[in-house]
Amino acid sequence: MARRRIIAGNWKMNMTPSQAVELVNTLKDLVVNPDVDVVYCVPAIDIVPVAEAIKGTNVQLGAENFYIEDKGAFTGEISAPMLKECGVKYIIIGHSERRDIFGENDILINQKVKKAFASGLTPILCCGESLALRKAGTYTEWIKRQITWDLTGVTADQVKELVIAYEPIWAIGTGETATADQAEEVCKMIRETIAELYDAATAEAVRIQYGGSMNAGNAAELLAKDNIDGGLIGGAALKPDFGQIVNA
């Protein structure tokens, strides 16, 4: 079964609302590809203007963060119903920056995955190892454990819709990309983990992205690998290069 490619931009904390609309317009003709799901995961304040700017295009909308309650006294947070009403379809969960800078642990990440599915949002669940774990050679077990915890109580039917992003922390924003073989090794291992936790059909269906300094120059080689179904792109998503990645 062929999995549909998914190329998502993670804009992180970049782009004011007016810059966001300008970027959408710059990329509009460059990101057209009927065989690829193209997603912009944008800062909360850009969601409404970007939703308007992508109308009539092939681009789908994603958010970078949310909280697990629908409403209430949670200063500074936004909820799944708020995102849904604005047209958000995808939600990044468990990014290493949320884990490391904002202290999100696997218990919360698991709650977020379940809440996203219950709310009709598709999680882009991130996992990945630090440089220390890569050097120690224990990265496989680490990522396996992340996936196992983060998907506790998630059904096979939900996992078939899930997107998993493998993002080695040492490759994020550093210009140092994992080689295509290194990325494929882990993405394959993630798929095998899903097969162990669920079944072969679920493992076959789940889409797995690579993220970490993916750019116009290295995208084609990474995306050619059997178990890499797309990319989660930071820096290069803010430039016309993103169009080359979508069409790599």
Ligand code: 13P
């Ligand atoms: P860079 O593409 O800037 O390395 O960021 C990757 C990333 O963290 C995407 O979520």
